[in-house]
Amino acid sequence: MKKLAIFDFDGTIFNSITDVIICFNKALSTNDFPTLTYDEYVEILGGNIDELVSSCLKDNNTPQNMELVKNTYNTIYGKSNKENSLPFDGMHDVLLKLQEKGILLTINSNRNNDSIRTFVDKYYSDIDFQAIEGHNPVYPSKPSPFGINKILNQLNVSKKEALYIGDSSTDIKTTQNAEVDCIIVKWGYGNQNDYGNEYVLNVIEKPYDILNYF
Incomplete structure (x- = not known):
């Protein structure tokens, strides 16, 4: 039993996916990286924050870029009211x-x-x-x-x-x-x-x- x-x-x-996507795309665009679509995010969800950032950056996933985007995302997400x-x-x-x-x-x-x-x-x-x-x-x-x-x-x-x-x-x-x-x-x-x-x-x-x- x-x-x-x-x-x-x-x-x-x-x-939670809508707010995550909004904040990640803001973090990517703020640092001049391409943004992703909803379907692309759904395919890469499931891992921890480092794995998600790496997948978002694709070929740009150097340690420096990952840290930059992760810190930007954490700041944006932390300030978001997460209404969705x-x-x-x-x-x-x-x-x-x-x-x-x-x-x-x-x-x-x-x-x-x-x-x-x-x-x-x-x-x-x-x-x-x-x-x-x-x-x-x-x-x-x-x-x-x-x-x-x-x-x-x-x-x-x-x-x-x-x-x-x-x-x-x-x-x-x-x-x-x-x-x-x-x-x-x-x-x-x-x-x-x-x-x-x-x-x-x-x-x-x-x-x-x-x-x-x-």
């Missing part, structure tokens, strides 16, 4: 219902911890997340199983008792590396290859479908 839900953040419980970043419809209610069932709720993401907690405090203040494992440059990021394993050890839960809910190939690779079951959501930033991956238990259409697994 599953008693631990490990959620990816962006593309799973939070819709909101929970996916239904996710708050689903998390409440899982919490009422006594399911342990956690987050494993490649977004940094401070950013995750800012959004959680604003939009999910009544949800008691037992652990939030975001990107920390000191430790490996997804698809490393480091974050999942840390959550399992912290909460003393076995791999068989955990279910990961994500939206992309990064999440699938992470769960494979951690040997944990996963389901993939279709409202995020995944693609048909992700939806057809044989490792995935199921692909779900609506947030309320998550409840069927607990």
Whole structure:
């Protein structure tokens, strides 16, 4: 029986892509680099901030350029009011219902911890997340199983008792590396290859479908 839900953040419980794209394109254009389209961003999402900057810069991804664009992006994003970043419809209610069932709720993401907690405090203040494992440059990021394993050890839960809910190939690779079951959501930033991956238990259409697994 599953008693631990490990959620990816962006593309799973939070819709943040619009503001990320706006701020990244501003950072790129400010430093005279070509901007990217929505579809191009969707293809490269999933990694940590350094991997995303590198992919955005393509052949211009020298260490100096990466640091320049990353610092510019962090400044622009930090000052942005992020008005387009909101929970996916239904996710708050689903998390409440899982919490009422006594399911342990956690987050494993490649977004940094401070950013995750800012959004959680604003939009999910009544949800008691037992652990939030975001990107920390000191430790490996997804698809490393480091974050999942840390959550399992912290909460003393076995791999068989955990279910990961994500939206992309990064999440699938992470769960494979951690040997944990996963389901993939279709409202995020995944693609048909992700939806057809044989490792995935199921692909779900609506947030309320998550409840069927607990």
